[in-house]
Amino acid sequence: MSGKSIAVLAAVGLLGGVASAQTGSLTTAPDNNSSGGIFMDLTALDGALAITSFEIPYAGTVGTPVEVEVWVRDGSYEGFDASSAGWTLHETAFGTRQGVGVFDPLVLANEIELDTNQTRAVYLHAITAGAGQGIRYSGTNTNPPQTFWSNNDISLFSDVSRTGGVPFAGSRFTPRTFAGTINYNIGGPTCRPDLNGDGVVDADDFFLFLSLFAAGDLRADFNNDGVIDADDFFIFLNEFAQGC
Numbered sequence: 001m002s003g004k005s006i007a008v009l010a011a012v013g014l015l016g017g018v019a020s021a022q023t024g025s026l027t028t029a030p031d032n033n034s035s036g037g038i039f040m041d042l043t044a045l046d047g048a049l050a051i052t053s054f055e056i057p058y059a060g061t062v063g064t065p066v067e068v069e070v071w072v073r074d075g076s077y078e079g080f081d082a083s084s085a086g087w088t089l090h091e092t093a094f095g096t097r098q099g100v101g102v103f104d105p106l107v108l109a110n111e112i113e114l115d116t117n118q119t120r121a122v123y124l125h126a127i128t129a130g131a132g133q134g135i136r137y138s139g140t141n142t143n144p145p146q147t148f149w150s151n152n153d154i155s156l157f158s159d160v161s162r163t164g165g166v167p168f169a170g171s172r173f174t175p176r177t178f179a180g181t182i183n184y185n186i187g188g189p190t191c192r193p194d195l196n197g198d199g200v201v202d203a204d205d206f207f208l209f210l211s212l213f214a215a216g217d218l219r220a221d222f223n224n225d226g227v228i229d230a231d232d233f234f235i236f237l238n239e240f241a242q243g244c
């Protein structure tokens, strides 16, 4: 696209108040081994990104809920996969086991932000009662996986897994790679209070929230706990007041 067309599009966007969110995704390998947790390095290649969700295959009983600890560390995980020192427990997120070969969405309540050219390590580990109920991954000793993946927006390096239900514990296996999909916003984090996605936080969004809230629509579930209640109302009010 020429500079002139970009300028015209930008002008149209400003006049119209339209700022459509751009999203992207990166999918790696199918799962063929399990289970526990997986480490990965994510690097934003062409502008800031915000990771919004992962899609993950799990071992264990299909249809059962699964809790996943999402750990984040600035820089690479390489040399830092044996303890939580230097890592932050970003959040605990929730998914459902869908069986071998099926990716289930793990939606983050708090997006993981990457500045341009920044690398951050992410470690996903399913907290489970026992072995064989965790995150599946890709690669075996006799069939080593591809460990580097990228598109125009993001690169991913992943070559270490840990088994069992306790993060940073269990047996360490390498090379093993993240099996699944990473979904992200291009340009930075989602502007959550801009509910109608028009690029502006204003009264329209406020009234839209009220109607979603009254209708029990999950878009009003601002703390992602599956229940729409006063907590969501106050979180929305707070984010609405802050704007984007």
Ligand SMILES: [Ca+2]
Residues within 6 Å of the ligand: 193, 194, 195, 196, 197, 198, 199, 200, 201, 202, 204, 205
């Ligand atoms: Ca809006």
Ligand SMILES: [Ca+2]
Residues within 6 Å of the ligand: 220, 221, 222, 223, 224, 225, 226, 227, 228, 229, 231, 232
């Ligand atoms: Ca809620």
